[in-house]
Every structure is written in structure tokens, then in C-alpha cells.
Amino acid sequence: MPIARLLIANRGEIAVRIIRAARELGIATVQVYSAADADMLAVRMADEAVLIGPPMAVKSYLNIAAILKAAADSGADAVHPGYGFLAESADFADAVVAAGMIWVGPAGDAIRVMGDKVAARVAAVAAGVPVVPGSDGRMADFAVAQGLAERIGFPVMIKAAAGGGGRGIRIAQDMAELERLMPQASAEAKAAFGDGGLYMEKVITKARHIEVQILGDGTRAVHLFERECSLQRRRQKVWEEAPSAALPPAMRERLCASAVALAEAVGYKGAGTCEYLFDDATGEFYFIEMNTRIQVEHPVTEMITGIDLVRDMLRIAGGEPLRHAQADIQPRGHAIEVRICAEDPAQGFKPGPGTVTTLTVPGGAGVRFDTMLYQGYTVPPFYDSLLGKLIVWDEDRPSAIARMARALDELQVEGLPTTKPLHQALARDAGVLAGDFHTRWLEPWLELNADSLGSKV
Amino acid sequence: MSKQILSPLPGTFYRKPSPDQPDFKAVGDAVAIGDVIGLIEVMKSFNEVQADQAGTVTAFLADDEEPVMAGQPLMDLG
Numbered sequence: 403m404p405i406a407r408l409l410i411a412n413r414g415e416i417a418v419r420i421i422r423a424a425r426e427l428g429i430a431t432v433q434v435y436s437a438a439d440a441d442m443l444a445v446r447m448a449d450e451a452v453l454i455g456p457p458m459a460v461k462s463y464l465n466i467a468a469i470l471k472a473a474a475d476s477g478a479d480a481v482h483p484g485y486g487f488l489a490e491s492a493d494f495a496d497a498v499v500a501a502g503m504i505w506v507g508p509a510g511d512a513i514r515v516m517g518d519k520v521a522a523r524v525a526a527v528a529a530g531v532p533v534v535p536g537s538d539g540r541m542a543d544f545a546v547a548q549g550l551a552e553r554i555g556f557p558v559m560i561k562a563a564a565g566g567g568g569r570g571i572r573i574a575q576d577m578a579e580l581e582r583l584m585p586q587a588s589a590e591a592k593a594a595f596g597d598g599g600l601y602m603e604k605v606i607t608k609a610r611h612i613e614v615q616i617l618g619d620g621t622r623a624v625h626l627f628e629r630e631c632s633l634q635r636r637r638q639k640v641w642e643e644a645p646s647a648a649l650p651p652a653m654r655e656r657l658c659a660s661a662v663a664l665a666e667a668v669g670y671k672g673a674g675t676c677e678y679l680f681d682d683a684t685g686e687f688y689f690i691e692m693n694t695r696i697q698v699e700h701p702v703t704e705m706i707t708g709i710d711l712v713r714d715m716l717r718i719a720g721g722e723p724l725r726h727a728q729a730d731i732q733p734r735g736h737a738i739e740v741r742i743c744a745e746d747p748a749q750g751f752k753p754g755p756g757t758v759t760t761l762t763v764p765g766g767a768g769v770r771f772d773t774m775l776y777q778g779y780t781v782p783p784f785y786d787s788l789l790g791k792l793i794v795w796d797e798d799r800p801s802a803i804a805r806m807a808r809a810l811d812e813l814q815v816e817g818l819p820t821t822k823p824l825h826q827a828l829a830r831d832a833g834v835l836a837g838d839f840h841t842r843w844l845e846p847w848l849e850l851n852a853d854s855l856g857s858k859v
Numbered sequence: 860m861s862k863q864i865l866s867p868l869p870g871t872f873y874r875k876p877s878p879d880q881p882d883f884k885a886v887g888d889a890v891a892i893g894d895v896i897g898l899i900e901v902m903k904s905f906n907e908v909q910a911d912q913a914g915t916v917t918a919f920l921a922d923d924e925e926p927v928m929a930g931q932p933l934m935d936l937g
Contacts, residue, residue, distance in 0.1 A: 458871060
């Protein structure tokens with residue numbers, strides 16, 4: 403049954419994004435908001451807005467009871483969770499369905515399986531998707547570890563089977579070190595968890611982060627090619643592109659096919675992303691996890707495929723089958739997204755909420771700015787620092803980078819610090835232009851280039 | 860003469876380092892300059908609030924987990 407009235411259980415730029423997609427489908431929108439968000443853009447745009455609680459997220463955007471009450475009171479028949487907050491809460495998904503509404507996303511059980519690292523690894527192996535080489539569970543003794551290390555190659559990481567929080571983790575560069583470290587790691591695991599069991603994983607030292615976008619209707623799944631998000635700071639993506647500059651065509655085909663296999667194996671419904679590490683040196687890729695929601699960086703995929711992912715999520719949730727055959731989805735050109743955050747790159751990325759006194763949005767061919775900002779808006783201090791995403795498309799990667807530099811020059815946000823100077827510096831960097839980076843590239847680069855990240859007027 | 864410690868930033872005020880730990884300071888505690896009296900969470904990053912005056916805590920003016928503005932009084936010192 404098509405959705406008639408959609409509640410958006412999120413805030414910021416993604417709430418705006420969802421309202422736009424809903425409006426194009428003739429769906430009415432209900433925007434929930436906290437007491438700190440009465441002035442946000444999504445509240446102004448939605449057909450109806452409902453206050454759900456005080457500023458603290460646990461009392462508002464993470465408050466399942468308050469959101470369900472808002473949905474019932476406003477007559478919503480569906481809930482879109484966006485990303486973050488409750489987007490990957492299987493319990494919330496189940497509660498929405500139990501309340502008689504449509505959940506815009508995969509079933510609670512699919513979220514549960516893919517959200518558990520061990521279960522997701524098992525599902526991936528069963529679907530024939532390569533995972534980081536290692537032991538399937540605990541190793542009986544050193545002889546087993548020795549045989550495994552010989553097979554997968556050093557360096558290897560040994561971890562507490564019962565553990566978490568980094569305790570009991572050791573990295574061994576060779577067999578002698580492995581033999582020396584195993585008793586230590588086992589003793590530490592025993593002391594911390596009462597269980598000295600260890601498992602092993604290969605250490606991927608220099609990897610690129612590559613992820614595959616998929617859409618599924620519960621029966622069939624298609625991929626919409628990959629995104630590369632190797633430029634990260636503190637494991638947060640900073641700059642994303644599609645396609646990856648590093649992936650040979652044959653590898654792309656295998657990678658994307660593996661994501662479709664995994665999605666179909668779990669009966670996946672909606673938009674999802676399979677994340678992989680891609681080892682430049684060996685040309686191997688390894689599944690790490692699946693995100694069962696729309697992602698921040700989805701627009702780069704929309705730009706190269708021409709497919710509106712959020713709108714398709716709403717159609718699928720409303721009961722339509724997938725609208726595209728795999729062969730109909732063809733990538734064209736190159737797209738880049740940069741995250742504009744309320745942080746000062748010249749001061750260690752210190753967050754800086756405040757009031758937008760001037761806003762000039764870049765325009766022209768191939769430029770898109772998905773944002774929560776408007777002139778006069780006061781960015782509250784209680785939530786994520788993401789203000790908007792500047793996305794460009796062009797025929798090829800060098801042109802797209804030049805277009806990004808041009809669009810960044812046009813973008814003016816005054817009244818609070820933003821990460822624009824970081825992206826301006828990246829768009830001029832030889833390593834970025836060459837596409838020669840990996841997930842641990844940006845942090846040392848930031849230390850070396852700290853002086854060039856000051857705000858330029 | 861009454862002295863106050865003001866929030867240096869807008870955000871969420873926390874009186875304790877983590878939910879299962881005791882408060883940084885209680886009413887009646889001595890406060891020295893530089894003592895941490897609470898945390899302010901701004902956009903998911905946590906910042907220590909250090910006392911810029913010394914004295915004895917006579918009252919809290921903001922609750923644990925309360926949203927505060929920059930410059931808002933957090934505690935009275937006697």
C-alpha cells in the first residue's frame with residue numbers, strides 16, 4: 403500500500419532530503435523535533451511538525467515512545483528513520499510495524515543480523531562474500547595459530563574471543579613474535595573476561611574504504627556501483643566519491659556482485675550499503691559490515707546513476723517492486739561529496755555552533771548543496787556538526803575536482819566556523835588529485851598541513 | 860561576596876564524568892582554580908569546565924544533563 407503520510411524520525415539535512423522525496427511522490431510529511439529544533443528547516447518545510455521532547459537526543463530523537471505517540475497523534479502511516487539516531491535500531495523498526503505502520507527500511511530481523519559483526523560475517527561467508535581472512539572462532543592452541551598465520555600471512559592480529567574494548571589485542575609481525583605474544587594475550591583475555599580463548603585476523607595495513615550501494619525489494623536486489631570514502635578523520639568520512647579511482651573494472655564487477663548476493667541472501671528490502679576494505683597492494687577486497695539505512699554520502703551515487711535513492715526507498719516501502727533491472731543502471735561521469743561541518747579545521751576541528759549571518763549557496767552546472775542551513779538560522783550545540791553536503795558531478799574525476807574547488811569558492815557561510823578550508827586544501831592536493839590515498843592517509847596529512855587550514859576570507 | 864562559575868560554551872551540562880561515576884563536585888566541596896567541575900557536550904564532543912575561581916560550592920544552578928547557553932551560571936561559590 404503506498405505511503406500517504408510519512409513521519410520523519412530525524413533532523414538536519416537528511417530530514418530536508420526525505421521531505422523533498424516525499425513531496426515529489428505526493429506524500430504528506432510529519433516532522434518531529436526537539437525543543438532545540440523548533441526553527442530547523444525541516445520543521446518549516448513539513449506539512450506538520452510535532453514536538454517530541456527536550457534537546458537531549460535520548461529524550462527526543464532516540465525516544466521511541468515519544469516518536470510513536472507523535473506518529474499516532476498525527477495519523478502517519480509510515481516512518482523514515484534517516485541515518486544515525488534510531489535508523490539501525492531493530493527494536494524501533496519492530497515497534498513501528500507493531501503499531502501498524504510502514505517502516506521505511508529492512509525488517510527488524512535483517513537489521514539484527516547485519517548489525518551483529520559475527521552474524522554479519524557468517525552471512526557474508528555463506529553468500530560467498532570475501533571477509534577479512536582469519537580464524538572462524540577461537541583457536542585451540544599455538545599449532546592452530548601457526549598454521550593459520552602461515553596461510554593468511556603476517557602481520558596478524560590476535561584478539562580475545564570473549565572480548566571487546568581493545569583488551570587482549572596483539573599484533574604480531576612474524577612467527578617468533580606470535581609465539582611470544584599469544585600467552586600474553588591469552589592471560590590478559592583470561593584476566594579481563596575469564597576466558598583465555600583467542601581468534602586471529604589478518605591486519606590490512608594500507609586499505610581503501612570502498613562501499614557498494616544496493617537497493618532491494620525483499621526478493622531481488624540491484625547494486626548502484628561503489629563509492630570510495632578513504633579520506634577519513636577519526637573514522638569519520640570527510641570526502642566521498644563515485645566511482646572509486648582505484649578499482650579495476652573486473653574487480654568492480656566482482657565487488658558489486660558480492661554485495662547483491664549478500665543482499666539477496668538476507669531478503670534485503672530498501673537501501674543499504676556493504677562496506678569493504680580494498681587492499682591496493684594485493685588487489686583483494688574484504689567485507690567489513692553492512693549499513694542497513696540510507697547513508698550520508700548517498701548523493702554521489704545518485705549523481706552518477708541518475709537514480710533518486712530516497713524516493714526509491716519510499717516506493718519500495720510502499721510495496722512497489724524494484725523499478726530497475728541491473729542492466730538499466732549505468733554509471734556516468736564522476737561525483738564528489740564533501741561534508742561541510744560546523745568545526746574549525748584551524749583549531750583541531752573544534753565544534754562551533756552559532757548563527758548563520760551570511761549564506762551564499764554555490765550554483766551552476768553539476769553542483770548540488772544538500773543542507774539544513776538558511777540565513778539567520780542558529781545551529782544548536784546538541785547534535786552532530788554536519789551542516790550540509792556539497793556535491794558535484796562532472797564528466798571525469800579531474801574536472802569534478804576542479805568543479806568542487808570552484809563551488810567551494812562560491813560557498814560562503816559566515817557566523818560560525820566550517821570545514822570549507824579543509825576541502826579547499828584537499829582539492830588542491832597532489833595526492834588527492836592522483837587519487838593516491840588510503841584510510842590512514844588524511845590524519846598525518848592534517849598534521850603536516852595544519853598551517854594551511856586557516857579560514858580565508 | 861558570591862562568586863559564580865559560568866559555562867564557557869553552549870551545550871549539554873554534565874556534573875559527572877560518566878553516568879556510573881560520582882559527581883565532580885557536591886555542595887560543600889572545596890573548589891580550587893583549575894578544578895574540573897563538569898563537562899559540556901557540544902556537537903558530540905566533550906569539554907571540561909575548569910573553575911576560574913576558588914571557593915566552596917554553595918549551590919548548583921544547572922542540573923545534570925541540562926541544556927545551557929554560553930555564559931550561563933553553573934554553580935555558586937561561597
